[in-house]
Amino acid sequence: MPWQGNPDPSGVRSILRTGEIARPLGDPRAARREWTDESLMLAIAARDDYAFAVLYDRYADLVYSAALRVLADAQLAEDVTQDVFVRLWRRPESFISARGRFLTWFMSVTRNRAIDEIRALGRRHRREAPQPDDSESDTCLRIAAPGDDPLIEAELHELSVRVRAAVSELPRDQRRALELAYFGGLTQQEISELSHEPLGTIKTRIRLGMQKLRRSLQDRI
Amino acid sequence: MNRPCLTQEIADEFAIGSLPVMVEAELAEHLRECESCLEMTRAAQRLAAALALTAPLARSPSGLRRRTFVAAGVARTRLAGRLLRYGSAAAGVAAALLAVGAFTGMVAVRNQVQDLRQENSNLGTQVEDLLSQKIEILALTRRLSDEERTSDELQQAARGDRDLLLAMLSPEADVAEVFSVEPGASSIGRLVWDRDQKKVWFVANRLRSLPAGETYQVWASAGGKYHSLGTFNAEPSGFARYETIVPQGLENYESAVVTIERAGGAPERTGSSVFVADLSRLRR
Numbered sequence: 296m297p298w299q300g301n302p303d304p305s306g307v308r309s310i311l312r313t314g315e316i317a318r319p320l321g322d323p324r325a326a327r328r329e330w331t332d333e334s335l336m337l338a339i340a341a342r343d344d345y346a347f348a349v350l351y352d353r354y355a356d357l358v359y360s361a362a363l364r365v366l367a368d369a370q371l372a373e374d375v376t377q378d379v380f381v382r383l384w385r386r387p388e389s390f391i392s393a394r395g396r397f398l399t400w401f402m403s404v405t406r407n408r409a410i411d412e413i414r415a416l417g418r419r420h421r422r423e424a425p426q427p428d429d430s431e432s433d434t435c436l437r438i439a440a441p442g443d444d445p446l447i448e449a450e451l452h453e454l455s456v457r458v459r460a461a462v463s464e465l466p467r468d469q470r471r472a473l474e475l476a477y478f479g480g481l482t483q484q485e486i487s488e489l490s491h492e493p494l495g496t497i498k499t500r501i502r503l504g505m506q507k508l509r510r511s512l513q514d515r516i
Numbered sequence: 517m518n519r520p521c522l523t524q525e526i527a528d529e530f531a532i533g534s535l536p537v538m539v540e541a542e543l544a545e546h547l548r549e550c551e552s553c554l555e556m557t558r559a560a561q562r563l564a565a566a567l568a569l570t571a572p573l574a575r576s577p578s579g580l581r582r583r584t585f586v587a588a589g590v591a592r593t594r595l596a597g598r599l600l601r602y603g604s605a606a607a608g609v610a611a612a613l614l615a616v617g618a619f620t621g622m623v624a625v626r627n628q629v630q631d632l633r634q635e636n637s638n639l640g641t642q643v644e645d646l647l648s649q650k651i652e653i654l655a656l657t658r659r660l661s662d663e664e665r666t667s668d669e670l671q672q673a674a675r676g677d678r679d680l681l682l683a684m685l686s687p688e689a690d691v692a693e694v695f696s697v698e699p700g701a702s703s704i705g706r707l708v709w710d711r712d713q714k715k716v717w718f719v720a721n722r723l724r725s726l727p728a729g730e731t732y733q734v735w736a737s738a739g740g741k742y743h744s745l746g747t748f749n750a751e752p753s754g755f756a757r758y759e760t761i762v763p764q765g766l767e768n769y770e771s772a773v774v775t776i777e778r779a780g781g782a783p784e785r786t787g788s789s790v791f792v793a794d795l796s797r798l799r800r
Contacts, residue, residue: 326644334651337655338647341651343651344590347585351585355581356573356576357568357569359576359577359580361568363571363574364568364571373580377580380584381587384588384590393662399565402566403564403568405568462570473567474567477533477568478567478571480533484536498525498529501532505528505564509728510728
């Protein structure tokens, strides 16, 4: 439909930022640390291994943590982390900046790869996903904020804080349903059976949880 | 298309991965054909991906970095490669030093080594400059492609304006005033129905923005039945302009209304009318 809205300018914005890349001086890796994710991806597409190293250092812990959360197995999480970075290096064109931020795309790739791993192993996680302790406010203090560039580090830290705050504000049941689906790879029917709740209740919790997250994070995601 | 458009709820369930595999496959097939559903689903996927940031932070094992680089083919174990290269170079330079030193003395050799180092450094800088230029060219190429896309969209909008103007001037078109159903509300826009182009335009102002999960939907009543003409959203300024092809078999209409429905639109009218096209104020 022609009039559904204006084209998403995020891609254009990313490209404009890319045009402002500083010329590398001295240590090429040090110069790239100030680049945005989107600029690094352009450089990776041009087979720049320094850019790949910077992106790895920026997100390896986050990717590994997300994979570990899904798989609950350190060795498998390592395999998934290695695999998603290798795929990133081999097929950088699979990221399209106009469709959104690199970070959310990459986290989505990681989660899907980890869920695929569970399914491929034929051992669906029917356990309850570990519940974050409601009182673990100190966790917010050690949120992932890797990387060497203070600006990027601060931006990532702020985003993580916002997401954690938004999730922690959800009622426990809604948060649990979202986490079982997202991190546990369970369908609504499976969550219903696991929690002995009607399917309709689970659907409602997921719907309300997503609605609240959308309201809380719509200006950041 | 093989199934109706997705609601926000289904898009959320799809994004978070809570649907059965068969349903996911069916939806994926629909998403390949429906751009608006795809856009809604992508937004839901971006939201769902943010959940990954809530995973407790664990440091990746130190050996993983090297393994990943080797698997990617990035690292020819950089240190070893560098040692090998420098080792070979050092052996050559050492041999040269011995030979040259015997004839010209160490001072001259030192100067040459410094020159070589400088040359090497300059070459390194040039390589970096070339790489930066290559990236900037890539960025410019992408920007150009974006500009072309914007230009195409503007051209499309201009064609739409021209078609709307032609329709408003055409004797084959009905132009009806659109009113809010609130008592005493004045005209807020026009509904243009062009039998010649087989197109309908809805242009209105002062519309309120709807919350996520809701959309405006236009209906034409013919033979006592409401036919959907599609969905649209208002811009933040309150302006909305929507055009669509008249569905096949719908030659004319008796009245037209706009309702508020769930995002993605409803197959049957469910909401009450918020705007009506007043046919008593029809102009030809």
